[in-house]
Amino acid sequence: MLSKFINPFTDFGFKKLFGEEANKELLIDFLNQLLPEEDQIADLSYQANEHFPRTPEERKAIFDLYCENQDGEKFIIELQRAKQKYFKDRSLYYSTFPIQEQAEPGKEWKFRLKSVYTIGIMDFLFEEEDDEPEKILHRVQLMEVETCKVFYDKLTFIYLETPKFTKALNELKNHFDKWLYLLRNLEQLQSRPVELQERVFNRFFDLAELAKYSPIEKKAYEASLKNYRDLYNVMETAKEEAKEEGRLEGRIEGREEGREEGRTETLKNSVHGLLKTGLLTDEQIAEALNISVEQVREFKDEK
Known part of the structure; x- marks a missing residue:
């Protein structure tokens, strides 16, 4: 059976659905499901996704999406299709670019930084053998080891292990579940489920419908x-x-x-x-x- 909707895990599909200024409400709605209530996004703007190091010898970084919210906080959004050995190292390396770019010239700058979020939407699992098989969303910050208290809350890594999501339509309980269901099942759907009739999802389906695309x-x-x-x-x-x-x-x-x-x-x-x-x-x-x-x-x- 031919697909009616695009696959959101393709590079084209991901950027078509989440990477266009005219449709940024979709990205905002999705990201707000990953963020705690106090960090919700009201608005964002897309930034250049190619970032260069300080010297030509160092490696540059190209993000899938790079955004800034209404408070100047930075968001790196990466679609990760395949597992790699130094995946966590790569996330940390990428986060250093929006940190260093905040430096201001002159002696007056006091090193005050805006928050940086690195978000990985993963089409694989961290580990094949997992102690928490039902834990899909991971939020990571620097903490003090002995007390387990957050030491620095302006650098946050968010990982979404999408293969762990296996709920059927009649099992969806909240907005987060609905987004995960769409990411996992969009390409297989032949119609818009009645369970997903909110305005933001109607917009999502409109963008995802292949029949509306130019040659x-x-x-x-x-x-x-x-x-x-x-x-x-x-x-x-x-x-x-x-x-x-x-x-x-x-x-x-x-x-x-x-x-x-x-x-x-x-x-x-x-x-x-x-x-x-x-x-x-x-x-x-x-x-x-x-x-x-x-x-x-x-x-x-x-x-």
Whole structure:
């Protein structure tokens, strides 16, 4: 069955639904479900998403969305499609850009900062084995270890583990649940559920309906969807091949050289497949295949 609505986890879909000034009410409504009551957003403006380091040798950062609210507080919003080894490190690194950019010239500046929020909408789980399998939303701040009291409340990391959300329509209890249901199920829907008839969701469905797109927009979406599916399929294939390699190694005695050659060829093909998607860094590919970044780069050079 052909999809009626776009996939919000594609790059095109995410930015179409949440990244346009004319439709910023959708992003505001969604973000307010992730924030505590005292930090609710009344208005926001989109900022340039490409940020440069202090020297040419350092690495720049490109955010999916970068916004500023009515109080000048900064919001980095990232759609994370694939797990990577240093995911938390990356979040912290990204947060340093809006912090440093607040510095004012001259000696009068007293280092007073506006709050910075880094928000990760994840299409994967932090850990496969989880002590809190029902905990979807994570809010993280610096705290004093012994007392567990918040030490600094102007730097907040918010992570949303969307694969954990499995509720059906008749199980939705609040606005947060409705947003999660849409993120997880939008592409499979063929009509607008009666449970999701609020004005903000009607606007969301209007934007998501493929029939309303121009031929150019449809082509851009199809390319983005292909990248998303290629990424998913290659990663799933890599996982299955890794499992099969493990099973074969458990059944076969000896012939170490042959098994190692076979495993190397499998990994090489998986690396090249992931590279073709153009969506992952070398570090993300290494994490997905459980190999080193150096191995990824060696396979890349052999292409």
